[in-house]
Amino acid sequence: TTEARIEDERTSSVLLLAAGVAHELGNPLNSLTIHLQLIERRLKKLKAAKDTDALADSIRVCQEEVVRLDGIITNFLDAIRPRPPDLAETRLEEVLAEVLQFHQRELENRDIAVEAELTTALPAVMADRNQVKQVFFNIIKNAMEAMQPGGVLRIKTRTDDEGVYLIFGDTGSGIRQGDLVKLFQPYHTTKAGGNGLGLMVVQRIMRDHGGQIGIESTEGVGTTVTLQFPRKDRRVRMLK
Numbered sequence: 001t002t003e004a005r006i007e008d009e010r011t012s013s014v015l016l017l018a019a020g021v022a023h024e025l026g027n028p029l030n031s032l033t034i035h036l037q038l039i040e041r042r043l044k045k046l047k048a049a050k051d052t053d054a055l056a057d058s059i060r061v062c063q064e065e066v067v068r069l070d071g072i073i074t075n076f077l078d079a080i081r082p083r084p085p086d087l088a089e090t091r092l093e094e095v096l097a098e099v100l101q102f103h104q105r106e107l108e109n110r111d112i113a114v115e116a117e118l119t120t121a122l123p124a125v126m127a128d129r130n131q132v133k134q135v136f137f138n139i140i141k142n143a144m145e146a147m148q149p150g151g152v153l154r155i156k157t158r159t160d161d162e163g164v165y166l167i168f169g170d171t172g173s174g175i176r177q178g179d180l181v182k183l184f185q186p187y188h189t190t191k192a193g194g195n196g197l198g199l200m201v202v203q204r205i206m207r208d209h210g211g212q213i214g215i216e217s218t219e220g221v222g223t224t225v226t227l228q229f230p231r232k233d234r235r236v237r238m239l240k
């Protein structure tokens with residue numbers, strides 16, 4: 001039956017995710033083990049040497065690895081526990097402003113300018129505020145990570161009969177033609193510290209909202225991510 005097949009697909013995708021997580025956890029755990037050993041050894045020598053720099057370095061590495069582990073686990077849980085969105089009337093421009101505010105320090109540190117055309121009020125949509133936040137968060141993070149200092153993130157909005165659109169354009173590295181089809185696959189990443197779950201989560205959330213995501217990119221020029229949220233009056237009934 002169809003139901004059994006869907007259940008089957010779910011089981012195998014969870015197994016795939018679990019295998020990936022087990023693999024992903026290996027590197028930070030190794031790094032933590034090594035650096036905790038180093039800390040122990042350095043601590044013993046500390047009285048004699050009076051040099052705490054190396055010790056502080058190792059502690060910093062451990063802290064970074066813990067953050068990385070936390071990110072992997074959080075994304076994993078989000079991925080395997082798809083919650084139906086808790087829909088409420090939502091102003092997307094408000095949520096976007098919150099997420100931009102959250103990223104502000106990092107945008108400044110990376111010398112990335114944000115040009116957001118958010119002056120016209122968008123029609124409210126039915127959405128799960130927290131899930132939408134996560135969508136914006138992941139997309140803006142990817143854009144930041146793709147850009148060099150001096151880069152520009154342009155955010156535009158558009159409305160038509162079908163939906164409300166948010167368009168994120170960056171002047172980053174762009175995406176290799178051959179990689180475009182892999183973007184939503186779990187664990188596809190081209191980054192040293194990446195986990196390759198961000199866009200998968202984004203796609204799932206957009207789908208759960210009856211919306212869509214599209215990504216266009218030119219290598220060496222930049223990437224444009226378009227999100228479509230269905231208009232409140234056009235919303236299809238959600239399947240639970």
Ligand code: ADP
Binds near residue numbers: 138188199
């Ligand atoms: P992660 O960011 O952990 O690598 P994602 O699922 O968020 O995982 O993204 C997967 C991959 O898609 C990235 O590693 C990167 O190669 C590519 N990508 C996503 N967004 C962008 C972007 N704005 N510019 C360039 N490449 C991108």
Ligand code: MG
Binds near residue numbers: 141142198
């Ligand atoms: Mg990402």
